[in-house]
Amino acid sequence: MAEKRMSKIMVPRARTDAGKKVDSWRVELPDGNSDITVTMHSSHEGILFCASGAHPAIKGLSWEGTDLTILKNEVQQDVERAAQRYFATEWEPAICIEAGLYISDRDQNRSVQIKFDVKDIHLDPNAPVGNRGETKVLxxxxxxxxxxxxxxxxFEHGKGMSRESIRFSRENGTTVARSITGDGMREDALELQSTLEAFSIKLMRRMAPDVVRIEGLPSPEDLQGILQDAIDNPEKEQRDEDEFRM
Known part of the structure:
Protein backbone atom coordinates (compact mmCIF):
# COMPACT_ATOMS: atom_id res chain seq x y z
CA MET A 1 0.00 0.00 0.00
CA ALA A 2 1.47 3.33 -1.08
CA GLU A 3 2.19 5.84 1.67
CA LYS A 4 -0.31 8.69 1.70
CA ARG A 5 1.25 12.06 0.96
CA MET A 6 0.48 14.97 3.26
CA SER A 7 1.49 17.81 0.96
CA LYS A 8 1.46 18.82 -2.70
CA ILE A 9 3.26 21.69 -4.45
CA MET A 10 1.24 23.43 -7.18
CA VAL A 11 3.54 25.25 -9.63
CA PRO A 12 2.19 26.90 -12.81
CA ARG A 13 3.83 25.10 -15.76
CA ALA A 14 4.94 28.34 -17.44
CA ARG A 15 6.91 29.40 -14.37
CA THR A 16 9.20 26.38 -14.05
CA ASP A 17 11.22 27.28 -17.13
CA ALA A 18 11.41 31.05 -17.03
CA GLY A 19 11.85 32.74 -13.67
CA LYS A 20 10.10 35.90 -12.59
CA LYS A 21 11.41 38.43 -10.12
CA VAL A 22 8.78 37.30 -7.58
CA ASP A 23 6.96 33.99 -7.81
CA SER A 24 4.63 32.06 -5.50
CA TRP A 25 4.07 28.32 -5.19
CA ARG A 26 0.98 27.10 -3.39
CA VAL A 27 1.41 24.34 -0.82
CA GLU A 28 -1.59 22.13 -0.03
CA LEU A 29 -1.44 20.88 3.57
CA PRO A 30 -3.94 19.09 5.82
CA ASP A 31 -4.90 22.35 7.57
CA GLY A 32 -5.28 24.38 4.37
CA ASN A 33 -3.17 26.13 1.74
CA SER A 34 -0.02 28.16 2.24
CA ASP A 35 2.45 29.82 -0.09
CA ILE A 36 6.15 29.44 -0.84
CA THR A 37 7.53 32.80 -1.94
CA VAL A 38 10.22 32.69 -4.63
CA THR A 39 12.50 35.67 -5.25
CA MET A 40 15.14 36.16 -7.92
CA HIS A 41 18.51 37.73 -7.12
CA SER A 42 21.62 38.63 -9.09
CA SER A 43 24.98 37.45 -7.80
CA HIS A 44 28.51 36.89 -9.07
CA GLU A 45 27.38 33.38 -10.00
CA GLY A 46 24.48 34.72 -12.08
CA ILE A 47 20.78 34.50 -11.30
CA LEU A 48 19.89 32.97 -7.94
CA PHE A 49 16.41 31.92 -6.88
CA CYS A 50 15.49 31.87 -3.18
CA ALA A 51 12.37 30.31 -1.65
CA SER A 52 10.83 30.39 1.82
CA GLY A 53 7.45 29.93 3.48
CA ALA A 54 5.65 31.07 6.63
CA HIS A 55 3.53 28.03 7.53
CA PRO A 56 4.48 26.67 10.99
CA ALA A 57 5.34 23.29 9.49
CA ILE A 58 8.10 24.82 7.36
CA LYS A 59 8.94 27.94 9.33
CA GLY A 60 12.71 28.39 9.42
CA LEU A 61 13.33 26.46 6.20
CA SER A 62 14.72 28.20 3.12
CA TRP A 63 16.03 27.12 -0.27
CA GLU A 64 18.13 28.61 -3.04
CA GLY A 65 19.37 27.52 -6.44
CA THR A 66 19.99 28.61 -10.02
CA ASP A 67 17.43 26.30 -11.63
CA LEU A 68 13.74 26.69 -10.79
CA THR A 69 12.88 23.09 -11.70
CA ILE A 70 15.58 21.65 -9.45
CA LEU A 71 14.66 24.12 -6.71
CA LYS A 72 11.00 23.13 -6.93
CA ASN A 73 11.90 19.45 -6.49
CA GLU A 74 14.07 20.22 -3.45
CA VAL A 75 11.29 22.30 -1.93
CA GLN A 76 8.74 19.53 -2.50
CA GLN A 77 10.94 16.91 -0.82
CA ASP A 78 11.77 19.11 2.18
CA VAL A 79 8.17 20.31 2.60
CA GLU A 80 6.92 16.73 2.57
CA ARG A 81 9.43 15.68 5.24
CA ALA A 82 8.53 18.71 7.35
CA ALA A 83 4.80 18.06 6.93
CA GLN A 84 5.22 14.41 7.95
CA ARG A 85 7.02 15.50 11.13
CA TYR A 86 4.57 18.30 11.90
CA PHE A 87 1.24 16.60 11.22
CA ALA A 88 2.21 13.06 12.19
CA THR A 89 2.99 14.09 15.76
CA GLU A 90 0.18 13.20 18.14
CA TRP A 91 0.42 16.27 20.35
CA GLU A 92 -0.97 15.91 23.86
CA PRO A 93 -2.49 18.78 25.89
CA ALA A 94 -0.08 20.05 28.54
CA ILE A 95 0.71 23.14 30.60
CA CYS A 96 3.88 25.12 31.15
CA ILE A 97 4.19 26.47 34.71
CA GLU A 98 6.73 29.18 35.46
CA ALA A 99 7.57 30.94 38.72
CA GLY A 100 9.89 33.92 38.38
CA LEU A 101 11.66 36.41 40.62
CA TYR A 102 12.59 39.84 39.30
CA ILE A 103 14.77 42.15 41.39
CA SER A 104 15.76 45.68 40.46
CA ASP A 105 18.05 47.77 42.67
CA ARG A 106 19.20 51.04 41.12
CA ASP A 107 18.94 54.76 41.69
CA GLN A 108 17.78 54.20 45.27
CA ASN A 109 14.75 52.32 43.97
CA ARG A 110 14.60 48.64 44.96
CA SER A 111 11.87 46.50 43.44
CA VAL A 112 11.00 42.83 44.01
CA GLN A 113 8.41 41.14 41.81
CA ILE A 114 7.10 37.58 41.86
CA LYS A 115 5.48 36.18 38.72
CA PHE A 116 3.55 32.94 38.28
CA ASP A 117 2.51 31.92 34.75
CA VAL A 118 0.29 29.06 33.57
CA LYS A 119 0.32 28.51 29.82
CA ASP A 120 -1.63 25.98 27.75
CA ILE A 121 0.56 24.14 25.24
CA HIS A 122 0.78 20.72 23.55
CA LEU A 123 3.54 18.22 24.22
CA ASP A 124 5.16 15.67 21.95
CA PRO A 125 5.01 12.55 24.16
CA ASN A 126 7.51 10.65 22.02
CA ALA A 127 10.25 13.29 22.05
CA PRO A 128 12.72 12.81 24.94
CA VAL A 129 13.62 15.77 27.13
CA GLY A 130 17.14 17.02 26.39
CA ASN A 131 20.04 16.97 28.83
CA ARG A 132 19.45 20.63 29.63
CA GLY A 133 15.67 20.47 29.78
CA GLU A 134 14.93 21.01 26.09
CA THR A 135 11.31 19.96 25.54
CA LYS A 136 9.56 19.82 22.15
CA VAL A 137 6.14 21.48 22.36
CA LEU A 138 3.47 23.05 20.19
CA PHE A 155 23.60 27.19 31.10
CA GLU A 156 26.90 27.10 29.26
CA HIS A 157 26.67 28.38 25.71
CA GLY A 158 28.82 29.55 22.84
CA LYS A 159 29.37 33.14 21.78
CA GLY A 160 27.95 32.70 18.29
CA MET A 161 24.51 33.64 16.97
CA SER A 162 23.21 30.11 16.58
CA ARG A 163 19.68 29.40 17.77
CA GLU A 164 21.00 27.23 20.61
CA SER A 165 23.48 29.89 21.82
CA ILE A 166 20.82 32.59 21.82
CA ARG A 167 18.32 30.33 23.60
CA PHE A 168 20.64 29.46 26.49
CA SER A 169 22.04 32.98 26.71
CA ARG A 170 18.52 34.23 27.35
CA GLU A 171 17.95 31.53 29.97
CA ASN A 172 21.02 32.71 31.90
CA GLY A 173 19.51 36.19 32.07
CA THR A 174 16.42 35.12 34.02
CA THR A 175 15.65 33.77 37.49
CA VAL A 176 12.78 31.37 36.93
CA ALA A 177 11.73 27.81 37.65
CA ARG A 178 9.85 26.25 34.74
CA SER A 179 8.10 22.88 34.46
CA ILE A 180 5.94 21.19 31.83
CA THR A 181 3.30 18.71 32.90
CA GLY A 182 0.12 17.11 31.62
CA ASP A 183 -3.06 19.16 31.61
CA GLY A 184 -4.36 16.98 34.45
CA MET A 185 -2.57 19.40 36.79
CA ARG A 186 -4.06 22.49 35.18
CA GLU A 187 -6.74 23.04 37.82
CA ASP A 188 -4.16 22.71 40.61
CA ALA A 189 -1.94 25.28 38.90
CA LEU A 190 -4.82 27.71 38.43
CA GLU A 191 -5.83 27.27 42.07
CA LEU A 192 -2.29 28.16 43.14
CA GLN A 193 -2.36 31.16 40.82
CA SER A 194 -5.68 32.28 42.31
CA THR A 195 -4.27 32.00 45.82
CA LEU A 196 -1.30 34.19 44.89
CA GLU A 197 -3.69 36.69 43.32
CA ALA A 198 -5.78 36.82 46.50
CA PHE A 199 -2.61 37.17 48.61
CA SER A 200 -1.49 40.14 46.52
CA ILE A 201 -4.85 41.86 46.91
CA LYS A 202 -4.92 41.30 50.67
CA LEU A 203 -1.36 42.58 50.96
CA MET A 204 -2.28 45.73 49.05
CA ARG A 205 -5.19 46.28 51.40
CA ARG A 206 -2.85 45.90 54.36
CA MET A 207 -0.47 48.43 52.75
CA ALA A 208 -3.12 51.13 52.29
CA PRO A 209 -2.00 54.48 53.79
CA ASP A 210 -4.67 54.62 56.49
CA VAL A 211 -3.89 51.04 57.60
CA VAL A 212 -0.10 51.58 57.68
CA ARG A 213 -0.59 54.83 59.60
CA ILE A 214 -2.47 52.98 62.34
CA GLU A 215 -0.88 49.50 62.34
CA GLY A 216 2.54 50.15 60.80
CA LEU A 217 4.13 47.95 58.16
CA PRO A 218 3.25 44.24 58.20
CA SER A 219 5.88 41.98 59.72
CA PRO A 220 7.08 38.74 58.09
CA GLU A 221 4.83 36.96 60.59
CA ASP A 222 1.89 39.07 59.40
CA LEU A 223 2.55 37.85 55.86
CA GLN A 224 1.93 34.30 57.03
CA GLY A 225 -1.52 35.29 58.28
CA ILE A 226 -2.30 37.15 55.07
CA LEU A 227 -1.33 34.11 53.02
CA GLN A 228 -3.45 31.81 55.20
CA ASP A 229 -6.41 34.16 54.73
CA ALA A 230 -5.86 33.99 50.94
CA ILE A 231 -5.80 30.19 51.09
CA ASP A 232 -9.00 30.06 53.13
CA ASN A 233 -10.97 32.47 50.97
CA PRO A 234 -9.42 33.25 47.55
CA GLU A 235 -12.60 33.28 45.46
CA LYS A 236 -14.33 36.13 47.31
CA GLU A 237 -11.29 38.33 46.88
CA GLN A 238 -11.23 37.80 43.12
CA ARG A 239 -14.94 38.55 42.70
CA ASP A 240 -14.61 41.74 44.73
CA GLU A 241 -11.44 42.89 42.95
CA ASP A 242 -12.21 42.48 39.24
CA GLU A 243 -10.82 45.96 38.61
CA PHE A 244 -7.31 44.56 39.10
CA ARG A 245 -7.64 42.20 36.14
CA MET A 246 -5.78 43.15 32.98
Missing part, protein backbone atom coordinates in the same frame (compact mmCIF):
# COMPACT_ATOMS: atom_id res chain seq x y z
CA UNK A 139 2.91 26.68 21.23
CA UNK A 140 -0.34 27.63 19.53
CA UNK A 141 0.32 26.30 16.03
CA UNK A 142 4.11 26.67 16.08
CA UNK A 143 6.46 23.82 17.04
CA UNK A 144 9.14 25.13 19.37
CA UNK A 145 11.41 24.16 22.26
CA UNK A 146 10.82 25.17 25.87
CA UNK A 147 13.54 24.74 28.49
CA UNK A 148 12.48 23.09 31.74
CA UNK A 149 14.77 24.39 34.45
CA UNK A 150 15.47 25.29 38.07
CA UNK A 151 15.75 28.90 39.16
CA UNK A 152 19.48 28.69 39.93
CA UNK A 153 20.46 26.63 36.90
CA UNK A 154 23.39 27.93 34.82
Missing amino acids: DGTIPTVIIQRGHDQV
